Amino acid sequence: MNQLLSKLVKLQFKESKNKYLLIIMVLVILTMTVLMPSQFLSGSNIQSMAGQFPEFGFLALAMMLAMITGGIDLSVVATANFTGVVAALILNKATTAGVAPTVSITGAIIAVIAVSIVCGLANGSLIAFIGVPPILATLGTQGLFLGLATVLTEGYSIGGFPLEFMTVGNGTIIGIPIPFILFVVGAFVVALLLNRTQQGFNMYMIGSNPTVSRYSGVNNSKVIMKTYVVTALLAGVASIIMISRANSMRPGYGSAYLLQAILVVVLGGADPDGGFGNIPGLLMAIVTLQVTQSGLNIMAFSPFFRKFMWGFALLLVMAINFIAQWYSDYKRVKKMRAQSASAAEVVS
Amino acid sequence: MKIKQLMRHSETYVLLIVILFSAFVTSVNPAFLTLENLFDLLRSSSGTAILAVGIFMVLLSGGVDVSSTTIAIVGQYISVNVLISTGIDNIFFAFAISIALGLSLGAINAVFVSLFKLPTLIVTLGTSSLYHGAMLEFVGTRAVNVGGLPQSIKDFGSLNVLEVARPDGSTFGLSVFFVILVAVLLLSWFILKYTMIGRGIYAIGGNLEAAKRAGFNTRRIQFFVYMYSGLLAGIMGVMHLSLIRYSNPNYLVGTELGVIAAVVLGGARISGGSGTLTGTMIGVALITILEKNLIMIGLSSYWQQFFVGLVLVMGVSITYLQAKLQKSGRQIIVKEEE
Numbered sequence: 001m002n003q004l005l006s007k008l009v010k011l012q013f014k015e016s017k018n019k020y021l022l023i024i025m026v027l028v029i030l031t032m033t034v035l036m037p038s039q040f041l042s043g044s045n046i047q048s049m050a051g052q053f054p055e056f057g058f059l060a061l062a063m064m065l066a067m068i069t070g071g072i073d074l075s076v077v078a079t080a081n082f083t084g085v086v087a088a089l090i091l092n093k094a095t096t097a098g099v100a101p102t103v104s105i106t107g108a109i110i111a112v113i114a115v116s117i118v119c120g121l122a123n124g125s126l127i128a129f130i131g132v133p134p135i136l137a138t139l140g141t142q143g144l145f146l147g148l149a150t151v152l153t154e155g156y157s158i159g160g161f162p163l164e165f166m167t168v169g170n171g172t173i174i175g176i177p178i179p180f181i182l183f184v185v186g187a188f189v190v191a192l193l194l195n196r197t198q199q200g201f202n203m204y205m206i207g208s209n210p211t212v213s214r215y216s217g218v219n220n221s222k223v224i225m226k227t228y229v230v231t232a233l234l235a236g237v238a239s240i241i242m243i244s245r246a247n248s249m250r251p252g253y254g255s256a257y258l259l260q261a262i263l264v265v266v267l268g269g270a271d272p273d274g275g276f277g278n279i280p281g282l283l284m285a286i287v288t289l290q291v292t293q294s295g296l297n298i299m300a301f302s303p304f305f306r307k308f309m310w311g312f313a314l315l316l317v318m319a320i321n322f323i324a325q326w327y328s329d330y331k332r333v334k335k336m337r338a339q340s341a342s343a344a345e346v347v348s
Numbered sequence: 349m350k351i352k353q354l355m356r357h358s359e360t361y362v363l364l365i366v367i368l369f370s371a372f373v374t375s376v377n378p379a380f381l382t383l384e385n386l387f388d389l390l391r392s393s394s395g396t397a398i399l400a401v402g403i404f405m406v407l408l409s410g411g412v413d414v415s416s417t418t419i420a421i422v423g424q425y426i427s428v429n430v431l432i433s434t435g436i437d438n439i440f441f442a443f444a445i446s447i448a449l450g451l452s453l454g455a456i457n458a459v460f461v462s463l464f465k466l467p468t469l470i471v472t473l474g475t476s477s478l479y480h481g482a483m484l485e486f487v488g489t490r491a492v493n494v495g496g497l498p499q500s501i502k503d504f505g506s507l508n509v510l511e512v513a514r515p516d517g518s519t520f521g522l523s524v525f526f527v528i529l530v531a532v533l534l535l536s537w538f539i540l541k542y543t544m545i546g547r548g549i550y551a552i553g554g555n556l557e558a559a560k561r562a563g564f565n566t567r568r569i570q571f572f573v574y575m576y577s578g579l580l581a582g583i584m585g586v587m588h589l590s591l592i593r594y595s596n597p598n599y600l601v602g603t604e605l606g607v608i609a610a611v612v613l614g615g616a617r618i619s620g621g622s623g624t625l626t627g628t629m630i631g632v633a634l635i636t637i638l639e640k641n642l643i644m645i646g647l648s649s650y651w652q653q654f655f656v657g658l659v660l661v662m663g664v665s666i667t668y669l670q671a672k673l674q675k676s677g678r679q680i681i682v683k684e685e686e
Contacts, residue, residue, distance in 0.1 A: 072469070126661065130672065131668045131672050132668045135412065137661070139608065139609075140657055140660035143605050143656050143657025143660060144654060144657030144660075144661055146653055147651070147653035147654025147655070148654055150653055150654070151651060154648070155650060262473065272467045272470055302484075304484035304485040305485045307477050307480060307481030307484070308477070308482045310477055311476070311479075311481060312474075312478050314470070314474035314477075315466075315474045315475065315478065318471070319460065319466070322465065322466060323464075
């Protein structure tokens with residue numbers, strides 16, 4: 001019970017970071033608005049931003065789940081590549097064979113789900129049952145999945161999907177891009193999973209202290225297994241959005257998303273050591289990143305500069321987190337010293 | 349007894365796989381087991397091996413370095429551009445620039461790892477994006493082809509320390525790269541075995557807090573490790589350039605998976621504190637023959653990444669499964685004693 005209480009207190013403490021995140025987000029949006037009011041606030045720009053981020057937003061959701069349990073999933077992009085290639089092949093073959101679009105699209109989505117589950121089970125069993133550290137397991141499966149995707153396509157990109165499929169990535173409902181709606185639903189489901197289910201609670205427990213959670217009667221292996229299956233499923237959803245947005249798929253697509261996903265998850269308050277991470281923080285981090293990205297785009301910065309910026313931002317955020325933590329610890333120690341000194345005075 | 353001891357090391361198994369695979373490739377294509385092909389393999393894999401030594405040291409200290417391939421390409425691309433723009437055509441100058449860059453970029457990694465105590469994987473992922481983006485943005489994106497390459501670099505790439513004559517009178521030889529590799533291996537072996545800093549690397553990899561309390565200057569050791577990895581990456585950058593005679597700022601980046609796979613397959617534990625240089629070299633040998641010889645047995649190069657991933661997954665699974673079984677075995681013994 002004590003463990004639980006202190007855990008809850010700690011969670012509140014960490015989530016106070018969301019306050020700063022909110023300030024950063026508002027500042028970034030204000031800066032962009034002031035710098036280029038006509039371009040940034042235009043309806044088309046907002047619409048395009050809302051359509052752009054979901055594909056890596058889903059990868060970030062996946063990465064956050066892995067990080068909450070104290071792991072990491074380096075294979076998210078590779079999983080998305082692999083499932084994307086499988087779906088692309090099915091759509092392409094079915095279209096040339098003259099299968100009705102509804103049938104081929106359903107088939108592709110079922111295939112994505114099936115392949116994601118297999119990928120997730122592979123990661124999960126390596127980590128949970130064999131005990132391979134998550135970094136190493138997902139580093140290996142990253143090569144494996146990407147390799148499989150490359151073998152399947154022989155390095156070519158695959159296109160030629162039914163037109164109906166394009167609406168998933170490019171369509172809008174009353175002006176709102178469909179990927180955005182999908183992402184909102186996805187984020188809501190993940191939030192429910194984290195805050196309202198036993199699985200979510202256990203994930204935080206394992207991330208904070210696996211030994212304690214095991215002795216509290218949690219089946220760690222099962223929880224981790226489920227986590228990586230959900231992670232892979234989210235990567236699968238990302239792949240559906242990817243292939244329908246680009247109308248083609250090639251292995252290696254979106255390799256830059258790995259760093260971006262880690263960046264927004266860490267920016268959003270998740271701790272790479274596990275135990276922390278929440279949806280509101282992640283959402284604010286994603287909005288901040290997307291706004292910055294669009295801003296840099298409008299101002300015509302090169303993609304290389306953006307690559308530089310993401311690395312820089314990631315390191316800066318982590319360094320600031322460290323310094324903030326160090327400072328609050330320092331203050332607490334100082335306060336405690338002052339208290340004990342005054343207590344000593346009272347005694348004497 | 350000796351054999352039993354050997355069988356406990358995962359290096360032994362990897363070595364067996366290397367031998368079996370070599371035998372298999374030779375049976376399919378006899379051109380594999382010729383002195384010329386072996387010299388060629390040594391020449392083309394020495395750079396990777398040097399990079400692997402740096403990554404091995406980082407793993408040993410309990411960290412991961414995914415930025416060293418990026419450091420290598422930054423060192424290579426900047427040094428070749430400096431050579432061209434200043435007109436100084438000297439291989440030692442190229443090495444000096446590349447090594448200086450490697451040391452300083454390694455030191456930046458160390459600042460984040462050691463002073464800010466941040467997770468090494470995320471730090472090096474961030475710095476590799478930072479270094480590569482900065483180079484492409486501020487230095488350039490144009491590849492330097494063989495025509496624009498300084499003569500000394502081309503000469504260095506074809507420098508042999510040992511010449512062997514073919515039956516038709518032409519010669520092939522053992523590249524100077526191999527000598528560099530041997531020198532790096534000897535130096536690293538000496539550091540790890542006979543210096544306080546080397547023992548400290550094992551110590552902080554085993555348990556950072558314990559090493560600190562035992563009086564090791566952990567900060568200095570971490571700076572040493574990341575700067576050493578950067579230095580080796582700098583050396584590798586120039587070697588890679590004189591090997592392929594072409595400098596593309598997008599090369600090498602993304603190959604770190606293979607190098608880390610090699611080191612881990614060689615028996616280095618990812619959580620640090622355990623591993624040998626011999627194992628690392630065996631791991632590199634395995635990855636090299638996998639990458640370079642799939643074509644020799646008639647498989648297309650698309651399979652390369654798949655096989656490297658597969659071997660890595662299988663290798664680490666066996667290692668950790670073994671550890672798990674040993675642990676549960678020990679628990680049973682303890683129970684029986686009670």
